[in-house]
Amino acid sequence: MKAEIITIGDEILIGQTLNTNAAFIGSKLTDLQIDVSFSCVVHDNESDIKNEFKKAYEHNDIIVVTGGLGPTHDDVTRKCVVEFFKTELIQSEEVLSDIKRFFEVRGRQLTKTNEGQALIPKIAAPIxxxxxxxxxxxxxxxxxxxIVMPGVPYEMKGMMENFVLPNLEERIGERQIFKRTINLLTTGIPESILYDRLGNLEQLLGGASLAFLPSQFGVKMRITTQSDTDQSALNKLEDIEQKIRSLVGKFIFGKNDDLLEGIIAKLLTDRNLKLSVAESCTGGLIANRLTNISGSSKFFERGVVAYSNAAKVEILKVNEDTIANNGAVSLEVAMQMAEGIKSISGSDLGLATTGIMGPTGATPTKPVGLVYIGICDDKICTAKEFRFGEDRLLNKDRASQAALEMLRRNLLGISYDD
Amino acid sequence: MKAEIITIGDEILIGQTLNTNAAFIGSKLTDLQIDVSFSCVVHDNESDIKNEFKKAYEHNDIIVVTGGLGPTHDDVTRKCVVEFFKTELIQSEEVLSDIKRFFEVRGRQLTKTNEGQALIPKIAAPIxxxxxxxxxxxxxxxxxxxIVMPGVPYEMKGMMENFVLPNLEERIGERQIFKRTINLLTTGIPESILYDRLGNLEQLLGGASLAFLPSQFGVKMRITTQSDTDQSALNKLEDIEQKIRSLVGKFIFGKNDDLLEGIIAKLLTDRNLKLSVAESCTGGLIANRLTNISGSSKFFERGVVAYSNAAKVEILKVNEDTIANNGAVSLEVAMQMAEGIKSISGSDLGLATTGIMGPTGATPTKPVGLVYIGICDDKICTAKEFRFGEDRLLNKDRASQAALEMLRRNLLGISYDD
Structure with a gap:
């Protein structure tokens, strides 16, 4: 089954509104194993809309249209549907009573304009x-x-869940092809090295597909298998996942919608461990990410954003001579910060960052992007050097991700080296 | 001038990634008065891509393509470009030296795969x-x-700003209609009250357009004027801005791409003031936002994420009895936290948050969304109660925004009340 998604609306074309509708619909159709072959955004313009209807109708089994169904002059989708299907508008009593009730409940006066919305194409069942x-x-x-739905995301989602998806599932009936997908989330390894380490892809995948999706948080690998039974698609997928894990498993921190901070939260909570963080260059981002997780007070004891040297010395007990001799951005200071935050908080683990995020602050020996991350547990204190890029915000993201990944590896006993 | 935007990538079609690239490109082309006539998302599939190239080429003056330029097997865009234009690949020495430098700076080994990225279509100028x-x-x-660019947003944006937009602007030549737009950014006032305070909109706008765009950070007002000369469009816009400021000016913290943390940074830096923050419920978000601003070490002294009561007492010197009598989420504790962080850091200003972000942690008297924000300067310590919503991450955003807004008003001598 092939589908096209058509989004109608100038506000999407000119970039004022993100097309979250197409993403939602695309993901739901994919869940039903429908192949979303094409997605497009069209002007609020009758001839453009009808042209796209025609093209979509030629190439797809399912066409999903959103937008342009409001009550005002610039909403032309219904008119286009009537003309495209050479049908006419008739009043739906069912819809009229829905509209009347909608206004009644809100204590508002029903207008002629709204009443007109009960007119639907004769050929259609109302949603x-x-x-x-x-x-x-x-x-x-x-x-x-x-399928035609309004562009208001909240309304469209209600219709998808209550009507469109159950009906599509019923129509699809017995499937011919079953697909299964998994996203394996890696961090700390560049796309090209990951690719090289996987070796012969054809042999590894045996007909399945693999996509690499990089961001500042790491590289996501999306693997999709298909087969004539669901079980066999799943078996193939599990087999490939197993092989990939045997090759690059240490870099895989999670799958699908997992967040590294969520993985950390679970590891710490399960083991009843407390963590505290001392941040210089990441400026609170690590604490912020960890406290985004509901229930974080169970494992997160405290954080210190030790931006000034004074804060490093006074709160974290970093040695003033260490700063004077090595600079605040150094392996030694990262280690002492981690040690300090662990000790003053009485936590099981201390994690620390210090670095130069840019664009200013570089010295002849210390470029923008240089970061040291320290970690201490009850047995060992260690620190590692990283070199990131030029962009301040991306560097903060990368440094926070690297710090959380060092913590994950520490908790799982995986070495920090590549 | 008509343009089409083509986004290549299954991850967009199946809804795993939002199409922020198309939005960014659409908005930038619109700024140049180019009509974005169509935008579409295509499978990572050679024949689909070439078909769309053909269709786009027939109907548009400008075609902008993103995605599928990575170094791995699933990146097929370059091959499609070569075949579509019946050209061949040649090595660009300029690009090769860029790639070599990229790896050198990061101290990483250049792989064959990456070296191959220096091959570009003979017909093209490299971006x-x-x-x-x-x-x-x-x-x-x-x-x-x-125009063809990689799908990684950060890379694409750099190319748009440094190369594509200046070159397009040069090609476009003289314009007929001039538009001017400003976004006025408010916070701390709901959309409906803002709307009411503006009074008669028709009279205020005199033909210009005004849109209200609400988010958890406040309400953005987008005003657009047009005229046959640029100067007259600008004059109209400045006139309307003036009128709006006279009605709701105290809620307007900035315009266009301003961030509240950037406004704060400027105010503090200009006055040579130091700030420290003590965060409980916002968990490091305020520190993170402030340290996103380049040069933040000039005004940001330190932050403490005092998640546990022990951290509040030990580091911030909050009175244990105050916590016992009023609870950690209280006006009194917010005030003592602000006082404590100001005093231990020797900063000019202390800012503090404590609250219940949800979904857990509510008590019969203290619901999810209850937040207290404290602020201390050299003259006065004060705190204010806020009630936000149900969603944890939105509540963190709202609380951080309210705290920064209290700080802005404190610095400008504007009262905290509506």
Whole structure:
């Protein structure tokens, strides 16, 4: 089954609104093993819209349209649907009573404009809207399914969940091809080295697909298998996952929607360990990421953003001579910061960062992007040097990710080296 | 001038990644008065990509393509460009030396895979990538401009700003209609109250357009004027801005791309003031936002993420009895935290937060979303109660924004009340 998503609206084209609707619909169709072949954004313009309807209808089994169903003059989608299917508008009593109730509940006066929204294409079944006034349309013709919904995300999502997805699932019936996907999340290894370490991909994948998706937090590997039964697609996927883990497993911190901070939270909570962090260059980002996790007070004891040298010395008990001899951005200071925060907080683990995030602050021997990360547990204190890039915010992200990854490896007993 | 944006990548089609690239490019082209006529997302599939190239080439003056330029097997865009333009790949010495330098700076080994990225279509001028290894391509043929860039947003943005936009601007020539836009940024006032305070909009705007764009950080007002000369569009805009400021000026913290933390940074740096923050519920977010600003070490002395009561007492010298009598989430504790961080750091200002971010942690008298923010300067210590919503991450954003806004008003002598 192939599908196209058509989003109607100038506000998306000119970049004022992010197209979250297409992402939501794309992900839900993919869950149903429908192949989203194309997605596009079209002007609020009748001939553009009808052209795209025609093109989409030729190449797909399912067409999902959102936007342009509001009650005002610039909403032309319904008109285009009527003309494209050479049908006419009729009043849906069901929709009219929905609209009347919508206004009644809110104690507002029903206007002629809103009443007009009960007119739907004769060929369509209405998709009722419990969250707004514009109904959607479900049209089946020539073995194609044509779905139209409003562009308001909250209304569209309600219609998808209550009507569109259950109906699509029913129509799909017995499937011919089953797909399974997993995202393996790595960090601390560049895309090209990851690629090289996987060796012969054809042999590894045996027909499955693998995509590398890099960001400042690491490289995501998306693997998709397909087969004529769900179980066999799943077996293939598990087999490939196993092989990949045997090659680069130490760099894989999680899968799918996992966050590294969430993985850390679980490891610490399960073992009943307390963590404190001392941040210079990451400026609170590590504490912020960890406290984004609900229940973080169970494992996060405290953080210190020791931006000034005074704070490093006074709160974290870093030795003034160490700063004078090595500079605040040094392996030694990172280690002492980690030691200090662990000791003053009485936590099981101390994690620390110091570095130069840029664009200013570089010296002849210490470039922008230089970062030292220290970690102490009850047995050992250690620190490691990293070299990131030029951009301040990306460097903060990268340094926080590297620090959390050092912590993960420490907790799992994995070495820090590549 | 008409343009189409083509985004290549399955991760966008299946909804795993939001298409922020198309939004960024759409907004920048619109700024140049280029009509973005169509935007689409295509599979990582050679025939789909070439088909879309063909269609786009027929209907547009400018085609902007992103994605599929990485070094691995699933990146097929370059191959499609070569075949579409019936050209061949040649090595660009300029790009090769960029790639070599990129690896050198990071102290990493150059691989064969990366070296291959220096091969570019013979027909193209390379768009150099200062932020990654994949070059972009700029192709002019048959009065059309065909632009190809990597999908990594940070790399694409660098290329747009340094190369694509200046070159497009040069090609466009003289304009007919001039538009001017300003975004006025407010916080601490709901959309509906802002709307009411502006009074008669038609009279205020006189034909200009005004949109209200709310988020957890406040409400953005986007005003657009147009005219047959740039000067007259600008004059109209300045007139409206003046009127709006006279009505709701105290809530406007900045304009366009300003960030509240950037405004604070400037205020503090200009006055040579030092700030320290003590965070409980915001968990490091305020420190993180402030240290996102380049040069923050000039005004940011230190931060303490006092998540546990022990940290509040030991580091910030909060009175144990105050916690016992009022709870850690209280006006009194917020004030003592602000006082404590100011005093231990010797800073001019102390800012503190304590609250319940949810979803857990509520008590019968203290609901999720309850936050106290304290602030101390050399003359006065004060605290204020806020009630936010249910969502943990939105609550952290809202609380950090409210704290920074209290600080802004303190620095400017504006009262905290509405």
């Amino acid at each position: 009722r809207n419990s969250r707004g006034t514009a109904p959607g349309f479900w049209i089946e013709k020539n073995k194609r399914i044509f | 150099r990538n200062s932020r990654g290894t994949a070059p972009g391509f700029w192709i002019e043929k048959n009065k059309r401009i065909f």
